[in-house]
Amino acid sequence: MMKRTLVPPAAASAAASSCRQPLPHKHSTCSSLLLPPPLLQFFSHRFHSTTMASDPQLRRIDFSNIKKLQDALFLFDKMLRMRPLPSTIQFTRLLTAVTKMKHYSASISLYKEMGVLGIPINEYTMSIAINCCCHLSRVNCGFAILGSFFRRGILPNVATFSTLLKGLVLEDRVPEAVELFSKLLRERVCEPNEVMYGTIVSGLCRTGNTSRATQLLRQMEEEGKCKPDTVIYSTVIDGLCKDRMVDDALALFSEMIKKCIPPNVVTYTSLIDGLCHEGRLKEVIRMLRNMGSRKISPNVHTFSVIVDALCKQGMTEVARKSFDSMADLGLVPNIITYNALINGYCKSFKMDKAMRLLREMPCKGLKPDVISYNIILQALFRCGKCGAALKLFDDMQAAGVVPDAVVYCILLDGLCKNGRLAEALSVFSMLNSKGIYLDIAAYTSIIDGLCKDGKLGSARELFDNLSSKGLMPDVITYNIMMNGLCQEGLLDEAKELLVKMEENGCMPNEVTYDTVVKGFLKKKRYREAMTLLEEMRARGFSADPSTSEIVVDLLLAKSQDPAQLEMIKRILPTSKDGVENTE
DNA sequence: ATAGGGTTAG
Numbered sequence: 001m002m003k004r005t006l007v008p009p010a011a012a013s014a015a016a017s018s019c020r021q022p023l024p025h026k027h028s029t030c031s032s033l034l035l036p037p038p039l040l041q042f043f044s045h046r047f048h049s050t051t052m053a054s055d056p057q058l059r060r061i062d063f064s065n066i067k068k069l070q071d072a073l074f075l076f077d078k079m080l081r082m083r084p085l086p087s088t089i090q091f092t093r094l095l096t097a098v099t100k101m102k103h104y105s106a107s108i109s110l111y112k113e114m115g116v117l118g119i120p121i122n123e124y125t126m127s128i129a130i131n132c133c134c135h136l137s138r139v140n141c142g143f144a145i146l147g148s149f150f151r152r153g154i155l156p157n158v159a160t161f162s163t164l165l166k167g168l169v170l171e172d173r174v175p176e177a178v179e180l181f182s183k184l185l186r187e188r189v190c191e192p193n194e195v196m197y198g199t200i201v202s203g204l205c206r207t208g209n210t211s212r213a214t215q216l217l218r219q220m221e222e223e224g225k226c227k228p229d230t231v232i233y234s235t236v237i238d239g240l241c242k243d244r245m246v247d248d249a250l251a252l253f254s255e256m257i258k259k260c261i262p263p264n265v266v267t268y269t270s271l272i273d274g275l276c277h278e279g280r281l282k283e284v285i286r287m288l289r290n291m292g293s294r295k296i297s298p299n300v301h302t303f304s305v306i307v308d309a310l311c312k313q314g315m316t317e318v319a320r321k322s323f324d325s326m327a328d329l330g331l332v333p334n335i336i337t338y339n340a341l342i343n344g345y346c347k348s349f350k351m352d353k354a355m356r357l358l359r360e361m362p363c364k365g366l367k368p369d370v371i372s373y374n375i376i377l378q379a380l381f382r383c384g385k386c387g388a389a390l391k392l393f394d395d396m397q398a399a400g401v402v403p404d405a406v407v408y409c410i411l412l413d414g415l416c417k418n419g420r421l422a423e424a425l426s427v428f429s430m431l432n433s434k435g436i437y438l439d440i441a442a443y444t445s446i447i448d449g450l451c452k453d454g455k456l457g458s459a460r461e462l463f464d465n466l467s468s469k470g471l472m473p474d475v476i477t478y479n480i481m482m483n484g485l486c487q488e489g490l491l492d493e494a495k496e497l498l499v500k501m502e503e504n505g506c507m508p509n510e511v512t513y514d515t516v517v518k519g520f521l522k523k524k525r526y527r528e529a530m531t532l533l534e535e536m537r538a539r540g541f542s543a544d545p546s547t548s549e550i551v552v553d554l555l556l557a558k559s560q561d562p563a564q565l566e567m568i569k570r571i572l573p574t575s576k577d578g579v580e581n582t583e
Numbered sequence: 584a585t586a587g588g589g590t591t592a593g
Contacts, residue, residue, distance in 0.1 A: 061584095063584095087585090088585075089584075089585045090584090090585080091585085092585035092586075093584075093585055094585095095585085095586090096585065096586075099586090122585080122586095123586075124585045124586045125585075125586080126586085127585095127586040127587065128585085128586055128587095129586095130586090130587090131586070131587070157586090157587095158587080159586050159587040160586080160587080161587085162586095162587040162588070163586075163587045164587095165587090165588090166587070166588070193587095193588095194588075195587050195588045196587080196588080197588080198587090198588030198589065199587075199588045199589095200588090201588080201589085202588060202589060203588095205589090229588095230589085231588060231589045232588080232589080233589090234589050234590075235588080235589045235590090236589095237589090238589065238590060239589095241590095264589095265590085266589055266590045267589085267590085268590095269590050269591080270589080270590055272590095273590075273591080299590095300591085301590055301591055302590085302591090303591095304590095304591045304592075305590080305591060308591070308592070334591090335592085336591050336592050337591085337592090338592090339591090339592045339593080340591080340592060342592095343592070343593075369592090370593085371592055371593050372592090372593090373593095374592095374593045375592080375593055377593095378593070406593065407593095410593085
């Protein structure tokens, strides 16, 4: 009875071989079965319990050949036709393969199909389904699946909850993740392990709560039940580096070495990245040597970090050498390495070299992405090469790269800044009519373009209508609007806007004050300018040197009043020397 | 032979 198959073996193998033809996947599986799902379920339980380990046929299912989604779907169909039916473990392995290819929706469909067909599901299968929901930013669906655990009498475990925690983190719901984590510990729902701690630690680091993450690491050490491992140390080290606390990161690094927790290439790459951002290149070299002495080789990631840092330090040629040296280690630059170097060339105005790299990418099997194009587009506009930029924009779309909000912003901004407001406006209205989402930066560029073109009325209108589009002006938008008002001599309105922005929860910055102060100075409303400078100083901002100069010149020319000079010294520390010299 | 955590670019 156990070995009984639902279809005669000959028919089964015929069905299996016919799977090479593309199958209309969705519904073919159900109709290919001779029994309705409830009966199948009845039988598959039997197969599952006794034949799974012993049947040599099952061991032959090869998941390593799955290269694309289609392969997996064919195999799924094929598995459904195998008799006896492959075990839950085999189906779970298939789901793993689909999930690893990031076909999350497909994976969920297959999971549901398993349910419909009555193939038994266990905590592993369900955790995969939850993981897929999480990657689709549907952690609530993940919690719904958690509910089905209980209905099926299956207990969720530490992996299930780690997955859900990760899902909350992915949706920027770290406080909820922390809350759930505490609850799990408090109510002893499951014993936390390294992975669970790792998830919560990384969530905290990603949201800038590095100190809380460090606390958790210490807590793990103290409790001693589950000791922080390489991943957790690396996560906190990375968090500290991102907070510019590289020395603390280095201290933690020494600590892990002292505790015999071996750093790996990720640990080193984070530290190298942190040191690079601080411009501590000598220590980077030391770190690379240190790495070598531990027989840890840099990977593509490490090189991307180094190439990027060298480019940002203006050492594009050294970056190029580093890029080329990857081949010696058998490493192949990826799109991120390319983008870093392209960015370097763009920043040093070597547009031909940047373009050459972009053209080289397809030859190396890499498809330039929207970021590759963004970097070059922005640079072309900055060099005033509008024609070349517009052509590249067309090339990009021809290459099938879909422009995003950033590209449109670069395009609009580039056109405006190059005095091609009319074109910018026509692109702008075209995008609007197509209903393409434009972010606040894009609107800000247009407002700036309108102001600079003397169309303050239109700028103001657009500015006032931002909220109707669901957009909030940011500090740059306000600064640009204030600058426009000041240029037209509408100082009182500019000052009103300064008050209004704060009321709207937008903090003014140095540029904000500088803009308005300059406006008042230009209109010779010195008293108001000085009042604003005082306010600015009280907030810990210092005036732009050019503003300070104007003030000093004006006041020195106007008055020799020592009290006033004293005031200048106080509020314009940058110009103190100049004042003293003339005394 | 089945699930879950850390590093990169505008």
